[in-house]
Amino acid sequence: MRILGRGKTAQAILEQYPDSKLYDDLNIEEFNKDSEELTVVSPGIPPYNQLVKNTKNLISEYDLFANTMPYSIWISGTNGKTTTTSMLQHLLEEQNSQCGGNIGTPLGHMDQTKNIWVLETSSFTLHYTNIAKPNLYILLPISDDHASWHGDFIEYEKSKLKALDNLKEGEIAIIPKKYENYPTNGYKVCYESSSDLAKNFDIDMNKINFDEPYLIDALLALSVSKVLFDKVDYNKINSFVQDPHKLEKIYDKYNRLWINDSKATNIDATIQALKSYKNKKVYLILGGDDKGANLEPLFKELTKYNVNIYAIGSNTNKLFELSNRYNILCQKCNELEVAVNIISTSIDTNGLSLVLLSPAAASLDQFTSYASRGDLYKNLINNII
Secondary structure, three states, X not given: OEEEOOOHHHHHHHHHOOOOEEEOHHHHHHOOOOOOOOEEEOOOOOOOOHHHHOOOOEEXXXXXXXXXXXXXXXXXXXXXXXXXXXXXXXXXXXXXXXXEEOOOOOHHHOOOOOOEEEEEOOHHHHHHOOOOOOOEEEEOOOOOOOHHHHOOHHHHHHHHHHHHOOOOOOOEEEEEHHHOOOOOOOEEEEEOOHHHHHHHOOOOHHHOOOOOOHHHHHHHHHHHHHHHHOOOOHHHHHOOOOOOOOOEEEEOOOOOEEEEOOOOOOHHHHHHHHHHHOOOEEEEEEOOEOOOOOOHHHHHHXXXXXXXXXXXXXXXXXXXXXXXXXXXXEEEEEOXXXXXXXXXXXXXXXXXXXXXXXXXXXXXXXOOOHHHHHHHHHHHHHOOO
């Protein structure tokens, strides 16, 4: 067997199949494009990669473990899948579940003796998956993301919907109403909002201590618990603690509010973040690697807010041009430290304004991860003179 890639997914597979050989662009000259050998592709490698294009018998990590995977719940969508996956694992841990996939544990390191696998599932993985299927599929709303990897939004959307293709009768998919006509043998439960989910599964939203965008994540997790075990544990879901870097509140020495939403790596995440602050003056730090996404919908939404933009990262000029087009005040900062320093001299202490780092872009143009971007942001705030 051959494995494309050298990251943690590839290394975990190699541990399970030690006779396999790893390939990437560094040893592409050794790769036999005429081979019929089974080849597992790491999800981060795009379909236009020469190794992928020259492989005849390509499968995904999920396909490799399709026959040994226990009962599995796949969670996908553009935003909220990590939170929903973590919340669901929090609810199901007493049922001998384990979470992994796109977060934490690659499938090669998952415990096959567990009763349930809760898998955050990326569009990259789904693109390459043709054999494996979930027993229960949770799909959060889909918005424009990863255009440079998939080619366009239509292909990205197709990848997210592929999990429905092989569902069997009696298996369940909880999906946005937009896709209610998508063909599948599984049973579809469709929703447009949090209230739809609450109504469909007889869940009392007033007993959940989360606001949007976390409310819909909590409702999806509770919906699965209701389906599988006819149980809605409000105390358990309310005890869930959200990871940092997502709408994380920080107050500086002058008691001014700064929001760390560094995990907002696409425009929909930033749009959702803004909804909580319609009555505030928002100093918005945007920018990074936008992965070729169309940013026009974000700027149309920004016209509804009292917002100033501070542009950082590799798409600084693009953000500045769009800001001018939409008559939104924008300053080119290029770097996060510059943005924080400029804003710190402008924001007042009357509680009517706040600073929001919600970049609508990935971080790898300047940082090792969204977490390192968020950590720097917090350190800069804590060191304001």
